[in-house]
Amino acid sequence: EIVSSLIPNNKIEDGLAGVNVLITAGPTREAIDPVRFLSNHSSGKMGYAIAKAASQAGANVTLVSGPVSLQTPTDVNRVDVSSASDMHKAVMSHVSDCDIFIGCAAVADYRPVNVGEQKIKKDNNELTLTFTKNPDILADVAKLDHAPFTVGFAAETQNVRDYALKKLKAKRLNMIAANDVSNKDIGFDSDKNALSVFWNNGEEHLAIADKEQLAFSLIELITKKYKSN
Amino acid sequence: EIVSSLIPNNKIEDGLAGVNVLITAGPTREAIDPVRFLSNHSSGKMGYAIAKAASQAGANVTLVSGPVSLQTPTDVNRVDVSSASDMHKAVMSHVSDCDIFIGCAAVADYRPVNVGEQKIKKDNNELTLTFTKNPDILADVAKLDHAPFTVGFAAETQNVRDYALKKLKAKRLNMIAANDVSNKDIGFDSDKNALSVFWNNGEEHLAIADKEQLAFSLIELITKKYKSN
Numbered sequence: 349e350i351v352s353s354l355i356p357n358n359k360i361e362d363g364l365a366g367v368n369v370l371i372t373a374g375p376t377r378e379a380i381d382p383v384r385f386l387s388n389h390s391s392g393k394m395g396y397a398i399a400k401a402a403s404q405a406g407a408n409v410t411l412v413s414g415p416v417s418l419q420t421p422t423d424v425n426r427v428d429v430s431s432a433s434d435m436h437k438a439v440m441s442h443v444s445d446c447d448i449f450i451g452c453a454a455v456a457d458y459r460p461v462n463v464g465e466q467k468i469k470k471d472n473n474e475l476t477l478t479f480t481k482n483p484d485i486l487a488d489v490a491k492l493d494h495a496p497f498t499v500g501f502a503a504e505t506q507n508v509r510d511y512a513l514k515k516l517k518a519k520r521l522n523m524i525a526a527n528d529v530s531n532k533d534i535g536f537d538s539d540k541n542a543l544s545v546f547w548n549n550g551e552e553h554l555a556i557a558d559k560e561q562l563a564f565s566l567i568e569l570i571t572k573k574y575k576s577n
Numbered sequence: 578e579i580v581s582s583l584i585p586n587n588k589i590e591d592g593l594a595g596v597n598v599l600i601t602a603g604p605t606r607e608a609i610d611p612v613r614f615l616s617n618h619s620s621g622k623m624g625y626a627i628a629k630a631a632s633q634a635g636a637n638v639t640l641v642s643g644p645v646s647l648q649t650p651t652d653v654n655r656v657d658v659s660s661a662s663d664m665h666k667a668v669m670s671h672v673s674d675c676d677i678f679i680g681c682a683a684v685a686d687y688r689p690v691n692v693g694e695q696k697i698k699k700d701n702n703e704l705t706l707t708f709t710k711n712p713d714i715l716a717d718v719a720k721l722d723h724a725p726f727t728v729g730f731a732a733e734t735q736n737v738r739d740y741a742l743k744k745l746k747a748k749r750l751n752m753i754a755a756n757d758v759s760n761k762d763i764g765f766d767s768d769k770n771a772l773s774v775f776w777n778n779g780e781e782h783l784a785i786a787d788k789e790q791l792a793f794s795l796i797e798l799i800t801k802k803y804k805s806n
Binding site: 456 | 609611612613614615616617646683685687695696702704705706707708709710732733734735758759
């Protein structure tokens, strides 16, 4: 009893001791000109909570982060990026020695084809912008020759299960965690979330909880599946 | 000497005692779908500093604010909005009893014509979005029958003076404060700024300083011009 009382009680089992975990978090910003950008409502809270949980499980954690207003968790190596292209580059330069990749960032799917060097003047009543697809970080990681155990996220507003299963298969992920961002009690700006996690022939539903708590449950699940992989 | 030591030394003269000041601050966000939006790099720091300075000068201050991560200054009535249309509505509902209007927000000039009710799926390699002009809050305030003393801002990346003077005239403003956001030492993400202030047949240049300090200088200048108006 004396020994156990010395173990910090917020420490989850060292299931990921010595394991290298690469995590992306937050939104990306796609510049339209020096002033304007396209972004999304990701707060980064879920990804940061996952980084914290993985670190507390003993992993060496690198967190590639879009622009957020969050503190870096203790012992986590944070790499700041802005655009999806920047994030893709940062991930690719850190992925070679990574064992588990968790793509939690809400990466912008599209970026403007032309980025104005100067602020676009509003001379016209209408403005038409053409966007082109950004690199698909998750898919690019999962198709690497020595791909890490790859976990994706799906933030959807409808048909959450269908889209998640489709994404799991299409991108050849090991796992995907899906949430319904149309539910305002959970998701982007909230401190709470709920996740449906899918893998090949299996699924588990993590009920609504604080993002910090949920991150611990998710890391436990990832650890189990990673070790049996 | 005893009396003067009782006056808080961070209090500027009560030049705006009893004056109603309406200020906008921060960026706006223009929804593309429930997940994505168009925004800009305004941090809201300058507008919040102006609200603080006006309040300390004795004004009754209402601050219509876009999404920012800033504390509301003491004694300031804050109204939170997201889109330019929301901001326009909030300003119009507070402008009737306002004596001075300071439009410091970086209002998005355009919003998407069609807002997706569900998250847009990335089935296509290219995406074309059409944007339409947002209401012009500054111009709409300045052209009111009993318009307040109206102060605009111009954030430019080139030809700052020309654009500012053009905007002063075109929108019939009483004053305009211009800054060069292409200079990374000042402007959006910085705690410092420098402003060139123009009015009919006059101008004054406020040198680079902390945004809080600069806000006090600007409020002093606005007070002088408002009173001689």
